Amino acid sequence: MLRVCLCEDNIAHSQMIASILFQELDKRNVSYSLHEYHKLNKLDKLLDRDKFRFDLILMDIDFDGKTSIPLAKKINKLYPQCYIIYISNYLDYVKDIFDTSFVYYILKDELEERFPHAIEKTIHQLQIQPKLKIQKKGKIFLLNQGDILYFERDIRVTHIILKDDTLTVTEKLESIINRLNLDHFIRCHRSYIVNTSYIQEYSPDSITMKNGYSIPVSRRYRNDLKDFILNDDL
Secondary structure (H helix, E strand, O other): OEEEEEEOOOHHHHHHHHHHHHHHHHHOOOOEEEEEEOOHHHHHHHHHOOOOOOOEEEEOOEEOOEEOHHHHHHHHHHOOOOEEEEEEOOOOOHHHHOOOOOOEEEEHHHHHHHHHHHHHHHHHHHHOOOEEEEEEOOEEEEEEHHHEEEEEEEOOEEEEEEOOOEEEEOOOHHHHHHHOOOOOEEEEEOOEEEEHHHEEEEOOOEEEEOOOOEEEOOHHHHHHHHHHHHOOOO
């Protein structure tokens, strides 16, 4: 299911965008949930409480003279796998949006014309996200690697910690890491593999993830992790 957030302070515009979104996703047979926010501070509170669980955000830029660009930067940093489509009445902010990561910029008077391509582009990006195939009790799970925070080996089981769930399997870390995108995942301890996109703080001895969980860094992997972080834009 595609989890969509609509951040728009004009109720009439919000209803229009929601209607066009329904038409486009229905044509593509895509199931989705839509959550609407009419104030920037309410969405900001979700981020602060680590309750932001969206794949796509449709975001107006101007909110009573305030810009949503700082909030978009915060989303980019905390939830890099969330895609942003800007929808605006103005071209004034075109320069500013390039300080953020986004999929598309649409003027509201061109919404019906431009929105189908923006949605098509977003769905394509979501579909090419690398998957991790995991088997458990005869079932196969296809996990978006971008949704995985870290792996924790606990005696004879491995806990896969996702953004909003946990999956426990018997497969060992040595086997799992061979199927991961190593541009984002790195081993930091014999019992842990972390997604570097979700690292909040780093020290030579430990990592704090964005969910607040502290993970040890062992001497064996310390230099590899340091080199990775120094050469990567987290």
